[in-house]
Amino acid sequence: MAALKDIKIKITGVKKTQQITKAMNMVAAAKLRGAQARMEDFRPYADKFRAVMGDLAGGASSNAFPLMAVREVRKVLLVLISSDRGLCGAFNTNLIHTAEKFLAAQEEQGREVALVCVGRKGAAYFGKSRFPVVSKTIDVMGNVQMFNARQVAQEVIRLFLEEAADEVHLLFSRFVNPAVQRPTVQRLLPITSEGLGEGGGEEGPAAAYTYEPEPERILNQLMPMYVNVQLMHAMLETAASEQGARMTAMDNATRACKDMIDSLSLVYNKARQAAITTELMDIVGGAEALKG
Structure with missing residues (x-):
């Protein structure tokens, strides 16, 4: 007995x-609807911003703009965006493994590496690793706001302008559907025309734009905003991916x-x-x- x-x-x-x-599955499903709606509303804006910046940067001199300065790459900074909470399967593990592979590949090329971590899980893991973490932002992924992205962008821009980093890359989870989230690495700085026109989803020849005032003056205002927008986009994609991964788990x-x-x-x-x-x-x- x-x-x-x-x-x-x-x-x-x-x-x-x-x-x-x-119960957690139902809560994650409810949160996913809101996070996915925000992400899908913001994604076209970020893609179009990226395309316009590519057009502007293609006709401008890189020597005139500090954020377009292409230097010999000796120091690489990776901005890792993860979640603040767990119980979402292998979501954070996949991001961390992708980050480790990227950083190890950069070290093999003789470059110094460092991290800026957004999200508690990534910061906690790399805080105990051999890779240095120069800045971390936690407890913001539950409700992503533009001022959070702006704070991270200001820190990243400062490190780039002070030549603490010659290149800045962004690692986030791209939302495909609730069951599929893909770790994605893209270059954030320096801003160049190479690759910036991708992702707009438009076919056919590129349109010819007339800018007023001249593109150089516009770029001075748009470059910091571009970094803000790309970080906000990456944070929204990761937030939606987190809820999808948690719902599936x-x-x-x-x-x-x-x-x-x-x-x-x-x-x-x-x-x-x-x-x-x-x-x-x-x-x-x-x-x-x-x-x-």
């Missing part, structure tokens, strides 16, 4: 865990709990049947002994 009681306690515990994972956990309950119920029924059979045999044996 002790074995039956232990099995019954396990079944009760797994059922309670199943209730928790199911909790759904898998709920199914695993159901399978475990079914398995434990089968073991419980077998043990109960064995106990009943043993008791019947004892009763029959006692009755036969009385007859004798």
